[in-house]
Amino acid sequence: MPQPIPLKDHEKEKHLVNRRLLACAAMVFSLCAVLVGRLYVLQVLQHAQQTAVSENNRVHVLPIAPERGLIYDRNGVVLADNKPSFDLTMTRERAGGDSAKVLDTLTQVLGLTEDDRKQFDKDLRRGRKPFEPVTLMVGLSEEQIALVAVNQFRLPGLDVEPQFIREYPLAEHFAHSVGYVGRINEKEAKTLDSTEYRGTQSIGKTGIERFYESQLHGHVGYEEVETNAQGRVMRVLNHKAPTPGQDIVLTLDAHLQVAAEKALGDRRGSVVVLDPANGDVLAMVSNPSFDPNLFVKGISFKQYAALRDSIDRPLFNRVLRGLYAPGSTVKPEVAIAGLDSGVITPGSRVFDPGYYELPNYHHKYRNWNRSGDGWVDMYTAIMRSNDTYFYDLAHKLGIDRLHDYMAEFGLGQKVSLDMFEEASGLMPSPEWKRATRRQAWFPGETLILGIGQGYMQVTPLQLAQATSLLASKGVWHRPHLAMTVGGDTPIDPHPMPDIVLHDKHAWDQVNQGMQMVMHDPRGIARAAAAGAQYRIAGKSGTAQVVAIKQGERYNRNKTLERHRDNALFVGFAPAEHPSVVVAVMIENGEAGGRVAGPVVREVMDAYLLDEQGHLKPEYAGGAPTRGVPHT
Template identity: 95%
Template sequence: MPQPIPLKDHEKEKHLVNRRLLACAALVFSLCAVLVGRLYVLQVLQHDQQSAVSENNRVHVLPIAPERGLIYDRNGVVLADNKPSFDLTITRERTGGNSAKVLDTLTQVLGLNEDDRKQFDKDLRRGRKPFEPVTLIVGLSEEQIALVAVNQFRLPGLEVEPQFIREYPLGAHFAHSVGYVGRINEKEAKVVDSTEYRGTQSIGKTGIERFYESQLHGHVGYEEVETNAQGRVMRMLNRKAPTPGQDIVLTLDARLQVAAEKALGDRRGSVVVLDPANGDVLAMVSNPSFDPNLFVKGISFKQYAQLRDSIDRPLFNRVLRGLYAPGSTVKPEVAIAGLDSGVITPGSRVFDPGYYELPNYAHKYRNWNRSGDGWVDMYTAIMRSNDTYFYDLAHKLGIDRLHDYMAEFGLGQKVSLDMFEEAAGLMPSAQWKRATRRQAWFPGETLILGIGQGYMQVTPLQLAQATSLLASKGVWHRPHLAMTVGGDAPVDPHPMPDIVLHDKHAWDQVSQGMQMVMHDPRGIARAAAAGAQYRIAGKSGTAQVVAIKQGERYNRDKTLERHRDNALFVGFAPADHPAVVVAVMIENGEAGGRVAGPVVREVMDAYLLDEQGHLKPEYAGAVPPRTTPHT
């Protein structure tokens, strides 16, 4: 039996449709109300805040790094320059959130190693502001630039930007004085002014580059730019040009520096050349040296390890940080102490049998000349570098007076004006020994201090400054490298007091003894002064590196090369109107007069003689050599 066909209930369907329409209308109304409410909050209640956020998303401030100041020698030779470079930078916000993938692609495209990839991550993690680029590679090669350009579609957020980087045209010649710049590390990034160093990748690490960093760096500039939603720059709204760093003119003479290096040769050591009239450092050699250009772009681990681990220590600044026993080079200062304190006169004599004995002590303190020099006065004692005479003088002075006089000459303290790396050295005293070693001071320690041995340690710069004070008759001028900074001469904030003697003739008396070292037929460095057109005042020194037992003699054949004595020599010329002071230290050179003396003479010739080998007119007037002392 067929089923009845159901009829539609149109009324019921109408009510159902109406209910659904009402529900949809209510939902739409509610959503519209929420939207209107949200728009009210954003546009009315939070108008100022959201406007600022919108502006920040649209307008960005990009830093413009200042150009670093140049460094010149006293004659205008460029020692530190800026050269154009193309650097690779990345802006994380423009990588589409795939910075890691972009860096992986970059590593593959340029054929870099895993260490480079890790360094990229390290650079990217450093603190920065949004849309601020981070430098990944400094100094791209032409091939690398081409590879980045060809693969630009795979490297979003990466850009090649022109920059200036540091260059040292004379390389290793001034590595220890001018110093070098390097990439800012994490430790430095935490202490530098984050505003001033926005956009700057390098900072002074050593030497003048570090000491005058704030003057050389300059002040950062900026650009206000408008960007689109993808971060691409649409137009520039405002620009403030950066202030370039100040140029610095150094007291160094590039020609004299090269001459001093040539005189020293390939031996480990140092040469310091000063102008006693004003403290100008004319040359400063620490050998061996290194190429500072290696550090500008970031030195490789392998290259740095080779420099750091070298037994010859090329990174070590011997002039400022090397601590050495001065040996007999301080005997002139000890003589000044004896004359000024009234302990001796120039004619005071001591008999030298080849050794010295303290009263009631059997220990013999040997003179370098084991056979002795017989009766010696002060002049002969300086000329012959007689240890016995200075043992006796040191004993008469006592440790307290000896310490105080040596301190006046700058020994055992920092003496420079603008060399932050300088070590203080050590001028020991009884109080120092009690405080550091909790031991009493012994008379024998005073004796060996009188010949520049024992606990005393000085830097070559301190030795040069002490000699400069002898040349200037006690007038203090701190050694300095900067002649002008931004056109202005540096000022000494803590000037040292001049050395004032009871009898100013003592300066000339000691100078005469030093001249006899060079010009008397018995002088121990007479060979170094042979044929000189000017008169030289000098003093040699041979300082022990390792102790020798009582009664034993120094035997070079049985001594390791690096345990042999250091050779030192100091001097100034022309002796009657000093224009130049030279201090030379040669590690394990053994004989100060024979090995270091000729280096001093060669440097003095380079400074005082013209290209034809004649004494320059301004230094003519040196008196003919004298061989007998005067009082």
């Protein structure tokens, strides 16, 4: 039997549709309520916050690097300048999302190396803020600028920006004193003020450039700019100019520096020239030197390896970092110690048979003159650089008094005011030997110390300063390179106490002995003073580089060139009223009086004589008018 066909229930379907419509309406209403609520929160409750976010997407703060301060010598000669340069920068947010591809294209367009490509990645990984450009290359050539311009459509995010970079017009002449700037590395970036150094690519690495970095750098400026969606600058909203770095005037004299270099020639060594009245460093030569301009843009691996691996060590600052036995150049200071402590008088005599023996010991400590000088007083001992006399004097003083007096002259400690690279040197003592060698101090070591050998190590700057104290009769002025910084005179925050002697006549007595070195017919450096228009007080030194066995004689023909004795000479002039102090050290030069002495004389002539070879009026008699004490 067929089934009945059910009839369609229109009423039921109507109710179902109505329920569904109501559900949809409720859902739409709820969504609209949520949307309206969210709009209310964003536009009313969070209005200030969202406005700031919007502005940050539209407005960016771009740093403006300050111009670095200039460096001059005492006569206004520019030693460190700024020159315009075109640098290649990249803003990663404008590179279309594929900065690596852009850099690959750049490497191909400019024909760069794989090392250059890796360096680009390293530069981009450094911390920076959005839309802040990163410098990839410094000092583009005209050809490179043209290639970038022609291929600009393939290099989104890359721009050629004009900037100033450091230039050293006199190049290697002041590399070790002025120093140089170089690219900021990752380690330095972590310690620098991220705000002050935004937009700055270089920082002082050595010398004055590093010591006065904060003053030379200046303060960063900024621009608030409005950008479009592609990061292009549409307009400048606000501008704050950067504060340029302060200019620095150094105590160095470019003319005297060149004269000192000429006197030293191509020999390895150093020359330090000081004004004893105020501590001004008038010349500071470390030879060989190098061109600091190589480091400004970023030195190549090959160029750096050549400098680093050179046997002559051109990067090594011998004036501040070199440690040498001072040899007989410290005998005047030892004589001051003997006179002041009452151990000797100027007339105290010692018989020299060519050697010295400690009581109850048979070891012979040889004089350089093996035949001996006979009876020797203090004046003759300084004039002849008699080792036997100073062996005896050192023994009578003892190591403790000898150490303390030498320390008063700055030996074995940093003496400069603004040369952070300076080494401390070493003035040994029994306490030092016990702490470092775990050994007792022996009497023979005191004797060796009395002639500037043994454990004693000093820098050429310390040797010059000790000589300056002899010239100034114990008045301390720290050696310094900066005469003014931003127009102001630097002040020594920790001045050294002057050397006060019980008998002030000791200064003149030692001075007389040093004059005899130069002007007495028996003086060992009389040849260096021949024909001088002024009196010189000097002292030579010849210091061993390698030890010689007891009883053996020094034979230069059997000694490697770099194992031969170092030649040293110190002096000041005019001897009656000193205006200039000169200290010379020549590595493996062998004879201080014969080799280093003429260098000292030539430098003094360059300072004290005029262009016609006549003594300048200010040094022609009486106290000099130059050399106002440094505040």
